Amino acid sequence: MTESTKQAAPVADAAPATGRRDVRALLQERWQWLAAAALVAAVCFAPFQLVPFRVFQLTMVLVYAVALLGLNLLVGHAGQISLGHGAFFAVGAYTSAILLHDHGLPHLVTLPFAAALAFVLGLGLGVPALRLRGLYLALVTLAIAIFLVPLIKRFESVTGGAMGLTLEKPVPPAWTGLAEDQWLYFLALAVTALAFASVYGLLRSRVGRALHAIRDNEAAAEVMGVKLSFYKTLAFAWSAMLAGVAGCVYTWTIAFVAPDSFTVTLSITLLAGLVVGGLGSMAGPVLGGLFVVYVPSLSQDINKGAPGVVFGLLIIVVMLVAPTGLAGLAGRAARSTRKVLQKERRNA
């Protein structure tokens, strides 16, 4: 980066001659900031430009992005596999729903409860499961995801059984002047931003380095003094917590929970979205969220099986040819574009 700044300086001096070159120099130097600013602007203005259904879809993208962020922490950063994250998602969703339905708590207040319960469950399940090899973790989490649906149906008096619970959506405060869907969107956006910021910070700390060490070579990590079981269990619990948070926001958004929304299909879809979006990157969960929401809605007109066929094929293809997923491909594209731009500038 410093090199390009140095090189860019003389170009900027010569710039007044042609305004076009000035813009290009600015683009080259600051494109990351510009892109980020454009993204933030687009994200903030989108709900004012779109019809409520589209806003709802974007809100769901954010919900899945948070869940995938959690899953990414476990799969992409710590290298452990979970086929049952839908279960933690469901725990968050039901915690929020029950508190809203039976105790009339305000929506935002249910969030910490949902997060805490999912965290504790993740910790409890992580302790036995993570002492063992990764494969068995996949087995146990899959079994949990399958077991959860009949369990929810059994405790009918609390969970509403197979009929589920119907709730109310959060009411936007009058001072905001926002419609219901827009308010929900911004709530989800705030939660998402907070979640991403925390995970970003976490990964840059010693915890993040410990997780990466475990993922890359467990034995070497242990030799370096990383306590495997401690960090793996903690990663599992954080990951479960984020899934729970996502589930809670899901409940606010849909205002209805029923056991059949949280079958093993959800867990598998989450893993699929993450793999396609990109394991181990910050952009992966967002791209995965877009994928999980839009692929079914675009392809299910063709056939009810079409989303699954697309998902399944893409997972296999991505794992075989581009293990870093869409995020990795986007990063690669950005780097080669920059290279082309730099080359062009030198030639100019």
Place this chain on the structure above:
Amino acid sequence: MSEFLQQVVEGLGAGAIYASLALALVLIYRFTGIVNFAQGELAMFSAYIAWQCVHAGLPFWLALLITLAVSFTGGMLIERVVIRPVEGAPELTVVIITVGLFIFVNAAAGWIWSFLIKDFPNPFPGGAAELGGVAVGYATLGIFVVVGVVMGLLYLLFQHTKIGLAMRAVSANPDSARLVGIRVGWMLALGWGLAAMVGAVSGVLVAPQLFLEPNMMGGVLIYAFAAATLGGFDSPVGAVVGGLVVGVAETLAGAYVDAIGADLKVGVPLVIILAVLLLRPQGLFGHAEVERA
């Protein structure tokens, strides 16, 4: 007492089906060290092929033969195309690929045959034989016989044929096997083909019990996992014993433990998996892995 025995027999019948799918899982694990999460879905797809053949007017046993042949080829093809490129890749990669296969096969079956349930012909006559005060359904007896025959054939193949010997060599030590001229890649593909065939048998056995639909094997798969974990993932005998134990445990728990009942039976495999992993991770008949990092 006779009611208890009746439940045990029911459980053994269910267990035989779990055993057959667990056998398919164990076959692949033995040869490639992979746990194939798509095994149940492949079995479901095979059941659909059988249904299609019967629907086209073929007699049942001919349809079964065609199904087995198609499954065998399909299994080998999957190994060649999808699994081969990730040989030796981290466990995570391989698990994700088989999960992708799971999603794909499930959705493809729904696309081809719709998600509506279909009636599957039962190859065995209805009714039951009386054995010492316990009614054993002919269907249950048929399942025992079929699973027994499959086991016997596998035993003969592995212990008394040259190709079986080659396959065992590959599973024991791929490098040495390659040095003595065994085509390791093809043996692995053969392992997948055999597993798909054994899975097809379990799919065809399950289909008349449940209804045929794309999500039919989801529940069975988790019982098969419990069976394989209990018996030890590298032990075919363990898979069968594990399957029978899981079947009986599940049926008895559903019948006699009120807190579990018919709806929460699916918690039994979860408990079994957790208990085995905590107490004896290699399973009853498996070998503990000694790893050198």
